[in-house]
Amino acid sequence: MKGIKKSQLSNFLQQVSAKYSLYVPAQVDGVTRFQKYSSEREPFLTANTQLSPKELFFPQTEQLYCYETHKQEVKVEELAASSEPQVLFGVRPCDMQAIGVLDDVFLGKGYEDVYYRAKRANTLIIALACSQAEATCFCDSMGVDPAFAPQADLMMYETEDGYLIEALSDQGKDFLQEFSSALEELRSEKPQAPACELKAETDGLVEKLQKMFEHSVWAELSRKCINCGTCTYLCPTCHCFDIESKTRGGKEVKFRCWDSCMYKEYTLMAGGHNPRPTKKERVRQRFLHKLQYMPERYGKWGCVGCGRCIDKCPVNLDITKVIRELREVEA
Amino acid sequence: MNPLVPIIGKISKIVDETPDTKTFHVTTSNGKPFTPLPGQLAMVSLPAVGEAMFSISSQGDDHLEFSIKKVGMLTEALHDAEVGQEIGVRGPYGNGFPLDFCKGKDMLFIGGGIGLAPLRSLINYCVANREDFGNLQVIYGARSPADLCFKEELFETWPKVRDMRVDVTVDKGDENWQGNVGFVPAFLEQLNPSPEGKVTVTCGPPIMIKFVLQSLAKMNYQPDNIITTLEMRMKCGVGKCGRCNIGSCYICLDGPVFTLTQLNQLPNEY
Ligand code: SF4
Ligand code: SF4
Ligand code: FES
Numbered sequence: 001m002k003g004i005k006k007s008q009l010s011n012f013l014q015q016v017s018a019k020y021s022l023y024v025p026a027q028v029d030g031v032t033r034f035q036k037y038s039s040e041r042e043p044f045l046t047a048n049t050q051l052s053p054k055e056l057f058f059p060q061t062e063q064l065y066c067y068e069t070h071k072q073e074v075k076v077e078e079l080a081a082s083s084e085p086q087v088l089f090g091v092r093p094c095d096m097q098a099i100g101v102l103d104d105v106f107l108g109k110g111y112e113d114v115y116y117r118a119k120r121a122n123t124l125i126i127a128l129a130c131s132q133a134e135a136t137c138f139c140d141s142m143g144v145d146p147a148f149a150p151q152a153d154l155m156m157y158e159t160e161d162g163y164l165i166e167a168l169s170d171q172g173k174d175f176l177q178e179f180s181s182a183l184e185e186l187r188s189e190k191p192q193a194p195a196c197e198l199k200a201e202t203d204g205l206v207e208k209l210q211k212m213f214e215h216s217v218w219a220e221l222s223r224k225c226i227n228c229g230t231c232t233y234l235c236p237t238c239h240c241f242d243i244e245s246k247t248r249g250g251k252e253v254k255f256r257c258w259d260s261c262m263y264k265e266y267t268l269m270a271g272g273h274n275p276r277p278t279k280k281e282r283v284r285q286r287f288l289h290k291l292q293y294m295p296e297r298y299g300k301w302g303c304v305g306c307g308r309c310i311d312k313c314p315v316n317l318d319i320t321k322v323i324r325e326l327r328e329v330e331a
Numbered sequence: 332m333n334p335l336v337p338i339i340g341k342i343s344k345i346v347d348e349t350p351d352t353k354t355f356h357v358t359t360s361n362g363k364p365f366t367p368l369p370g371q372l373a374m375v376s377l378p379a380v381g382e383a384m385f386s387i388s389s390q391g392d393d394h395l396e397f398s399i400k401k402v403g404m405l406t407e408a409l410h411d412a413e414v415g416q417e418i419g420v421r422g423p424y425g426n427g428f429p430l431d432f433c434k435g436k437d438m439l440f441i442g443g444g445i446g447l448a449p450l451r452s453l454i455n456y457c458v459a460n461r462e463d464f465g466n467l468q469v470i471y472g473a474r475s476p477a478d479l480c481f482k483e484e485l486f487e488t489w490p491k492v493r494d495m496r497v498d499v500t501v502d503k504g505d506e507n508w509q510g511n512v513g514f515v516p517a518f519l520e521q522l523n524p525s526p527e528g529k530v531t532v533t534c535g536p537p538i539m540i541k542f543v544l545q546s547l548a549k550m551n552y553q554p555d556n557i558i559t560t561l562e563m564r565m566k567c568g569v570g571k572c573g574r575c576n577i578g579s580c581y582i583c584l585d586g587p588v589f590t591l592t593q594l595n596q597l598p599n600e601y
Contacts, residue, residue, distance in 0.1 A: 065336050067378040074378055074417040078336050109584060111569035114333045213598040240573030243566050252379065266574055269564050270383065270403035275601050293579035
């Protein structure tokens with residue numbers, strides 16, 4: 001199988017970055033996330049990134065349009081939702097699955113989000129199979145194969161001597177063609193998929209949850225949550241946003257920014273009514289959204305088992321433990 | 332077509348309905364911004380203040396109407412606006428009322444306060460397409476005579492429509508009030524319209540809806556033939572921003588109109 005020798009990796013990335021806007025996992029200021037490639041920046045490939053790649057399609061803040069108001073007049077100027085051709089290198093299978101979830105949300109159900117589409121349609125994704133599961137990984141419980149990402153354009157496997165690479169989509173094939181001179185025949189074999197030690201038992205979960213909306217377990221499960229929102233910002237599938245205005249360089253700009261169902265204001269209505277007034281309703285919303293509503297609406301889990309929320313929740317609210325408790329209590 | 336960017340329209344007329352509710356007519360240089368179905372929603376914005384979702388309470392050949400109660404920053408700014416003010420509108424959003432289901436049937440509308448606004452779009456549709464519907468009846472209540480919305484239609488226009496009756500009640504009368512005094516649910520039971528061949532559409536304060544539904548059940552109305560509209564906080568209007576869900580339903584796309592049968596299947600979180 002064709003591949004890239006480890007010693008040739010930076011050479012390959014440099015060739016790609018000469019033609020495309022290339023993003024690689026890297027550590028910057030103590031945080032691992034997808035960064036624009038530069039030759040001084042060593043790609044971080046030993047584990048998944050702390051921040052998910054969703055910010056490349058759905059940035060934390062994004063301008064929507066400009067407007068001007070003068071006395072009774074209002075003028076709106078649309079901002080072109082464009083993007084340069086970009087390549088994402090080293091996306092893990094769980095995060096690729098999460099991008100598939102975002103595709104369903106932003107491109108499906110009758111309306112296309114033009115800002116998301118502009119970036120998504122212009123991006124080629126090279127996924128990297130995991131050869132080792134972290135203690136917080138449970139993707140294989142959520143229908144993800146840690147060694148394969150079927151929705152990626154290309155699939156890469158780390159071996160002893162390098163990275164095997166195969167094309168999964170037509171764009172992926174063209175890309176391999178384009179950079180064929182940087183590839184060589186490697187002798188190694190595809191490695192075995194790692195097994196996650198952390199598990200979540202999900203059989204029959206949706207059906208059970210459909211009967212548990214009013215269950216007393218939600219009060220118990222939400223007790224320690226401080227509604228900080230960390231879990232939702234880190235989650236690769238969370239897509240909620242707010243729309244707000246700001247003044248930038250004398251211009252008024254409408255922008256959207258990540259929002260979180262963990263906050264009271266999220267559902268607070270102008271008259272003061274709030275359908276999710278306490279953390280019990282908000283925590284229930286988060287877990288039911290991922291484990292019941294998403295499967296009902298899009299036919300897939302809203303959790304891909306990446307483990308980020310487990311790793312970073314300040315009070316240790318672990319979604320796999322939540323799933324376990326939900327299974328154990330009587331519906 | 333970018334669903335998040337508003338069209339700019341102009342307020343062409345403002346009607347004072349009650350001390351805290353005004354109806355705004357919005358038009359553009361090309362006529363109405365779009366042609367909604369009765370019961371659909373639109374995002375209305377004063378870009379410098381904010382944007383919020385409102386039901387479109389009626390439409391004319393060249394304009395849309397929004398009946399807006401003062402409850403927060405945006406609605407206060409709208410109430411301060413004058414004719415000629417340009418505003419943003421985008422939409423239409425949501426499912427609207429099930430017209431095909433309603434056609435050929437008698438229609439009973441039960442509204443309270445500003446809750447008559449979404450019903451009005453359908454009432455005026457029924458009036459404009461009179462031959463498509465059976466008898467029409469509106470039962471409407473507000474806190475006081477001054478709080479009644481759409482007085483001209485209630486007391487002048489609608490009662491003159493063929494086979495249409497309008498019954499109005501107030502919680503508390505004043506020296507000039509000659510009509511019924513009492514809450515909507517009690518008034519409904521007193522009028523006791525037969526459920527036979529009827530579709531009932533109700534909208535109002537949550538507490539009124541709760542008791543109206545109880546009264547309708549007592550009077551033998553079936554959940555399949557009872558329709559209501561829901562309200563949630565909204566930002567995008569197109570099922571992306573996440574906040575308007577009730578269970579796996581997004582009110583901006585799958586609602587705001589539901590039959591009672593559908594509502595009973597949703598989690599109780601609205
Ligand atoms: S990270 Fe933990 S504490 Fe913070 S909102 Fe999420 S579950 Fe609650
Ligand atoms: S819910 Fe937690 S484990 Fe699941 S995808 Fe989101 S961040 Fe990852
Ligand atoms: S308003 Fe954004 S999802 Fe409904």
